[in-house]
Amino acid sequence: xxxxxxxMSSDPRVKQIADVTTTLLFDIVxxxxxxxxxxxGPFGRRILFGASGGSFEGPKxxxxxxxxxxxxxxxxxxxxxxxxxxxxxxxxxxxxxxMTYGGRLVVPSDLRTDMTDxxxxxxxxxxxxxxxxxxxxxxxxxxxxWLNDIVCIGSGYLVExxxxxxxxxxx
Numbered sequence: 001x002x003x004x005x006x007x008m009s010s011d012p013r014v015k016q017i018a019d020v021t022t023t024l025l026f027d028i029v030x031x032x033x034x035x036x037x038x039x040x041g042p043f044g045r046r047i048l049f050g051a052s053g054g055s056f057e058g059p060k061x062x063x064x065x066x067x068x069x070x071x072x073x074x075x076x077x078x079x080x081x082x083x084x085x086x087x088x089x090x091x092x093x094x095x096x097x098x099m100t101y102g103g104r105l106v107v108p109s110d111l112r113t114d115m116t117d118x119x120x121x122x123x124x125x126x127x128x129x130x131x132x133x134x135x136x137x138x139x140x141x142x143x144x145x146w147l148n149d150i151v152c153i154g155s156g157y158l159v160e161x162x163x164x165x166x167x168x169x170x171x
Contacts (some may be wrong), residue, residue: 025152026058029164030065030087044082046076051087054162057090061144063091071163079112081105083133095141101154103133115158126157135167 042103054065069087076082083103090096107129108114114120115129133154137147154165 021171022153023171024058025169026056026061027164027166028054028065029159029162030054030058031162033070043074044077047073047075049073049163056089056167058167061091063089066090066096079107079109085133089140091144093143095144096139096148097141097144098138099135100138101133101135103154103156104130105156106130114152121158122160124158126155131156133165133167135165 002110009039013046030051031053033052036048038046038048048070050068050070052067056063056065062164066088072083072084073083074084081104083101083105085099085101085103088096088098089099098105111128124155133156135152135154137144137150139145139151151170153170154167156163156165159165
């Protein structure tokens with residue numbers, strides 16, 4: 001659950017509205033291919049973390065991540081990673097859903113050495129870094145058409161050979 005920060009406003013048009021709440025949509029693990037580096041460009045260092053597969057499961061949805069998508073991540077000079085992800089989800093019944101999201105991975109400077117270490121990165125507590133996404137979905141499958149009209153948030157963390165997220169629907 002996300003709580004709203006109450007702010008005082010002198011503008012009479014500002015209304016008190018309900019707090020934003022969420023419910024679990026699914027947990028997802030995305031297996032990764034070896035990374036491909038495009039090098040330092042005008043906006044930072046671009047790296048493709050290609051998806052080689054994976055799985056997701058939640059109260060109403062389960063299935064697999066199909067190979068071929070990925071994250072065209074941009075590492076800014078300050079160390080923040082900007083995500084640009086496109087994935088294909090295949091539901092348990094075979095229906096296909098296009099999932100896209102942006103987001104940020106912000107690692108405090110005192111953790112950057114551990115996060116770049118192949119063995120230590122998976123042991124770093126995800127509560128020590130900020131890794132948030134905003135998944136959206138697109139499908140023509142009638143059974144899952146409700147996904148076309150929802151907004152989600154995700155909390156990410158590193159797992160061996162993959163990336164994982166807890167994705168929640170904003171109600």
